[in-house]
Amino acid sequence: MGPDFRDEETFFSVFAIFFPAATGILAGANISGDLADPQSAIPKGTLLAIIITGVVYIAVAISNGSCIVRDATGDDNDTMLGSLENCTDAACTLGYDFSICKKERISGEITCFLNLMNCFCEVMSLVSGFGPLITAGIFSATLSSALASLVSAPKVFQALCRDNIYPGLHVFAKGYGKNNEPLRAYVLTFIIGLAFILIAELNIIAPIISNFFLASYALINFSVFHASLANSPGWRPSFKYYNKWVSLSGAVLCCVVMFVINWWAALFTNVIVLALYIYVSYKKPDVNWGSSTQALMYNQALSHCLHLTGVEDHIKNFREPNSSNISPCLYLSFRPQCLMMSGYPDSRPALVYLVHAFTKNVGLMICGHVRTGYRRPNHKEMMNEQVRYQRWLLKTQIKAFYTPVFAEDLRQGARFLLQTTGLGRLKPNTLVVGFKNNWRDGNMKEVETYINTLHDAFDLQYGLVVLRLKEGLDISHIQGQEKTPAMKDLLVSVNIKDFDSDSSKPSSKTTSCQSSPLIFKDTKSRPAHLSPADQRLLTAGQQFKKKQHKGTIDVWWLFDDGGLTLLIPYLLTNKKKWRDCKIRVFIGGKINRIDHDRRAMAALLSKFRIDFSDITVLGDINIKPKKHNKEVFQNMIEPYRLKEDDMEQEDADRLKAQEPWRITDNELELYRAKSNRQIRLNELLQEHSSTANLIVITMPLARKGTVSSALYMAWLDTLSKDLPPILLVRGNHQSVLTFYS
Template identity: 50%
Template sequence: MDKNHRFNVKKVLETSALPGVSKMKASTDGNIPDLDQGNVTYPVVSSDPKIRRNSLAQLTREALPRVDHYRNCIEATKRPSLGELYGEPSGVKDGDIESRRPEETGGNHGIKLGWIQGVLIPCLLNIWGVMLFLRLSWVVAQSGIIQSLIIIGISTVVCVLTTLSLSAICTNGEVKGGGVYYIISRSLGPEFGASIGIVFAFANTVAASMNTIGFCDSLNELLHSKGLQIVDGDVNDVRIVGTIAILVMCITCAVGMEWESKAQNVLTIIIVAAIIDFIVGAIIGPRSVLQLAQGFVGFNLTVMQQNLGPGYRFSENVNQDFFSVFSIFFPSVTGIQAGANISGDLKDPSKAIPKGTMLALLISMASYVVFVLFAGATAARDASGIVGDVGSGIEFHCFPDRNCEWGLMNSYSMMQVVSIWGPLIYAGCFAATLSTALTNLLSVPRLIQALGIDRIYPGLIFFSKGYGRSGEPYRGYVLTFLISTAFLLIAQLNVIAPLISNFYLASYALINFCTFHAALVKPLGWRPEFKYYNVWLSLFGFILCVAIMFLISWVTSLITFFVVFALYLLVVYRKPDVNWGSSTQAQTYKSALTSVHKLVNVHDHVKNYEPQILVLSGKPQDRPPLVDLAHLITKNSALMVCGQVSEERLSHRARMNLTLKSYGWLHANKIKAFYALVDDIKFEVGARALLQASGLGKLKPNILMMGYKNDWTSCTAEDLEEYFTILQ
């Protein structure tokens, strides 16, 4: 088909070149008519130049490739092998494919989620957690308004850069079970992916403990306000209630979470209502003298000026500073990976993930900024809670022999004091903490199951076994419960938060590094649909995360990197039999190709001469003495090629088997050599072809080595002449 005819769709339609044409919609107003053919509509090109210019993207009859076009295709559920592409018969008959049911082929025919239900709401529920209701007022008291805004700004920069990198990776292919582990392992390889997957699973498990502790602290505050307690109203109550809560949540996750998507909207409404309750209460101001005595004075310029600067003190057995407070706040902005974890269930991941995650970050960070401004402008740092200690209205006297139990610095319940209706704040805190803990407890067993299915670490295979039709990892839930309960026994929120910050920052650093590495190497498979990322911004995000880790705690950071490195070496030592087309493989190829190109420009010199031998050994394992002799010359420091000439035509599978066996024998004998095979050709012509075509650039054989022809007395004259011709 010539070029003009190819793009003249109207001519094709008028001549009825397309079979099955039922009707054609006529156009008399200059618009482009459509041709209905079953479920397919072909646009017809108008003669109007303006319309033609605006519809260039639709001139071709081929549809642009999208993963959604092939996701439900039964034939696409099994990727063809190279042998099938070379024309060999497929291992699956056509009848078997046609008779196979969609649910048996693993096709995903479930309801696809939009960016609001699939990304925005899950991210908001993960970001709005325990810190919003229990620790943000303490952050304002320690760091002051200005430095609190700086902390929020740095956290936002880290999350935005990571979101851009995450969006690029997620839209480069479908993300299956495992979330961040699947992303990194398929991008950087199993070594990086498995090690950071363990760290991320550990971070999620500890995050579940942290949010459960927040729930227990809020419950203790509620019981204390009613004059009630379970044991001591302190850490022991947290341990008892928290253990029961984690057990119930693990059982709930294991039984089924079908109601989770329905409950998400309700939980979001409760949290938003609690935030509005606080904002309206701050605007109205104190409604009793007791609230004034507790440190809530309403909007006051003097109080705001006092709270502008930092007021770091000794708290939670630590001399607090900027980065210690940052480490406690940072877990409140984690959760941006909630949409990426289910990207396979989204209608349009390339638009849903960046749009939903960015909007969730904007909404959550705006709420944090409003809270910092309102809390810093309406509440004092210290207050005794005694009505008689109220001076001129905003002067609070905490005598040396009396501890101030109220104010932003001393009470974690200031949000309830400022709000109109305190119980709604408790409801919001319960909703935020339990929803985040449930999400963490639900994701960890799935991540462990993904690691076990990939058989990266043998110790996790036992916990990856699935039960029931949905393959629930019950053993993984037991392991998650034990680890989460162990950290719950610490029962101190400010002790656990820095650990989580360190692990999450390590995960975010690896995500940014994945995008940087893939965008820098640019392998053929790197074609993300999301285009608004930058290779250098991803590198900056990686450096920023690592720098913050060491500024928070260099000891914890070194331990984290040591653990990641140990897990990395374990995978390298085990050498799992997986091939996911990682960017590290592309980097190896690119580095080798660059080195070969540089070698071309290197002039030969006698000092740099290397014997580069072509050994006509056939299969190396058939003539080990000849191969050993060549190996003694090259000593693994020069080029050595073991060549085989087969006069028979070999199939692709036979060639691959010969290649794998030959390289296996060479590796087993610690001989660094290449294997080259030519088939369907005479021995003389094949030897000449190997000698002339083997190698690349300067890496070409300059010595030919052949074995002695032992049967020269009994062979035919033609074979003997062929042997001597090769030697000449």
């Protein structure tokens, strides 16, 4: 009474042929756009269709099995005249011996057609009251199933093409008529269907179709499970008995059945699906589906942030180098979490690209922007700007966050950012700013605000990094010329060929491109009317975006600030664009101990496992600078001196209170040695590092409240003037280079 599979057929090979009959489950979902109430109609209609067709299929199988035997010749002379002892078939109970049918099947000469095994197309006609009615029903069912697929599949394909995910498919996104019918997709579907029909063998076609249907059902089930796992508030299934583990079981079962039916076809299908997924992941199309992947990423990010918050600081992150437990194993475990005062990110590209170079895949990078002015921007305007420049960062492949704030002045806004930016342990610990090149030409109140912002960073235990380029950093005045025709090419795109102008493509990319001002890549196509200074400024703005030529990163480690001055060059040389640059270390020392200091420093760097090409001990660092350079420094600070000897003491005190940035005579005399030191350091920098790709030097400190802003700016200016790109670095005296034993 059990199954009797023959000719190497198995349950799963028969299942593969039958399965396409049960693939109309998604017919309603595929045309959901045409339904008045899809939320109610799809589950009710689908479940009702499954119940009705399931009952019909089972009833047909039972009725056929009840009316027709497995083997029969159709000849009345097969009646058994002898004993029934050797007869084992079901027909034996009816007094018939059809054993000849089995013998014929073995020999290959089949004459038994009136049975379940060999009558492929006439079984229903045999048991029906009117045979032609069955033929008409088969034709109608085939036509309805084909039409359902021909209508639903092109609509799904059209939606896929609209997103412009895969190249060349956008031509099928075009719709026609009032209902936006995908005629081009209809034609493509017809051609594919015709190609399979021409195979003319149902037993060959059905397993192929079953394989792809099972793959699609596996993906749908897994998508449902994934959406449930992400726990998104927007995922609210209305089905009462829904369970995510049933969905996962269905996905696994579909995959298993695929391989059981035909392993090589299943493998081929999975390779195609995986290739399509990898392409989408790599291409990152400019679409927003609100997918469960995004929801799960959010869940995981939130969970990890909360987990980090509950983890105590590990001793290797904060133990001092002079710990009693010391070994040559290096842990550069400090991560530079940088808050960069960039303004609009595209207005200071050199600053953005350099900071990204040593924070990429290592630490946090936040582009802080303090907006000031009399008119407070509304919330919508601020949000639009945030989206716009975050998109710019994504387009330029810079892993950073853009955070704008509105404040009365730079210092207040910087305080907001310093105190509130970050989430848990993902909080900045280093402030990065550009050097104020025009400090002598502007309002000294702005200089006072700038210096006070640096002091605020130190007060809040931030490390500090100041970048200076002799050409400058800010190109916003050039971008302000965007309205002139000659400048339009400057701000349109990094690479215009990335954006196809075909009008049939979706407009999302065009919109995002236009809303994100990207600095152009090709320096040869710059507008001819730019001044030479602006030409040099634009070139300098792109220098850290390119691969650095063979050269050096000169580290002037003059004070122990925790090691940040040494950590940044180390992180840079680990990046592909800076790999050809070697680290040279310069330290101060005494003339009679140069060899000893060099060996000690080499041993220290070896314990830290930091590769270096040379160590230079400067024994002449404390000698007096040249007279000419001292005169240049005096001329620089002359306009900012208080000159209290030329006025009454009361007037001098009043002027100092009104203009606290002014330099008093006592202050100048008290810090004369430190001023001379900055002049001398610049002379040494000019001598030793004038050809370096980048200079990283320990930043001099000024005691808050005792050193005026003008004098401190003069120190920084004198130290860093007329040099290659230079980073002035000062850590918060927390060790970032540790080693154990």
